[in-house]
Amino acid sequence: MSDDEWSEAQRMLEAGIDFEHANAARMYDYFLGGAHHFEVDREVAARVVEGNPDIAAVARANRAFLGHVVRWCLAQGIDQFLDLGSGVPTVGNVHEIALDSEPTARVAYVDFEPVAVAHAEQILAGHPTVTITRADLRDPASVLCAPGVADLLDLDRPVALLMIAVLHFVADPAAREALDHYRAALAPGSVVAISHASDDHDDPEVAEQVRGAAVGYANSATPLLLRSRAELRGLVGDLELVPPGLVDVRDWPDPHPGTPGAGGYGLVARLP
Structure with a gap:
């Protein structure tokens, strides 16, 4: 190991980065073809692929869902985004999409994984309306009071709260609370x-692939928690679902008949 590599490794250790256990954010980056992951992440990711060979395509479908949601929000006049569990920065970030259409859009990223935060800090340098905060989404008070959130977003105006592919790593009652x-x-x-990932599907093959992926994640620091469609609908309580409602991420906002499901559902709910 060179002196530079050693210094970088020491810096990451001091930042609290766990080299011994696979992490969902870094594995997601791997599935999307990114470069911010470690050997342990790739090892566990390989086991996930064994259970669900289509997992990389699933990750891309989920990323596409995120893009559709951001563009829909902008079309509705919502130009503030709070992205919880934003993960390792990669192609199709919220701020890239938002700022391309609305230069004054504000994006507050929040993640707890040090690699995600460190790389986001580098990428976001020079973006005055985009921040990254290291915080645990399960502690909303700390998230909302963090300078990167409180000083950037105007909570008296509409905000898009994004929880993309993250709540299936948060158990109840913490998720609901x-x-x-x-x-x-x-x-x-x-x-x-x-x-959110789910094995509640009419297609038994899709359901089995999701369960196979969950088996692979069981060996990571962030096991995959599968919820039913009813449980996912219940997460947003009595909020009105934006059409087309709770659907496979590949079918939001437009259906794709004949296309196999991605094994995850997406929804957008509006506060009255």
Whole structure:
């Protein structure tokens, strides 16, 4: 190991980065073809692929869902985004999409994984309306009070709360309690967007692939928690779902008949 590599390794260790256990954010980056992952992440990712050979395509479908949601929000006049569990920066980031259409858009990224935060800090340098905060989404009070969130977003105006492919790593009651807290802090007209893995599918092959992926994640620091369609709908309580409702991420906002499901559902719910 060169002196530069040793210094970088020491810096990451001091930042609290776990080299011994695979992490969902870094594995997601791997599935999307990124470069910010370690050997342990690739090893566990290989086991996930054994259970679900289509997992890379699933990750891309989920990323496409995120892009559709951001563009839809902008079309509705919502130009503030709170992206919880934003992950390692990669192609199709929220701020890239948002700023391309609305230069004054504001994006607050939040993640707890040090690699994701460190690389986001590098990428976001020079973007005055985009921030990254290292915080745990299960602690809404800390998230909402963090300078990168509180000083950037105007919570008296609508905000898009994005929880994309993250709640399936958060058990109940923490997930429900966190959502309730964030919802209470959002202004009328805000939206909550969620994507989530599930084995509740009419197609038994898709359901089995999702279960296979969950087996692979069981060996990581972030096991995959599968929720049913009813449980996912329940996460947003009585909020109105934006059409087309709770659907496979590949079918939001437009259906794709004949296309196999990605094994995950997406929804956008609007605060009255």
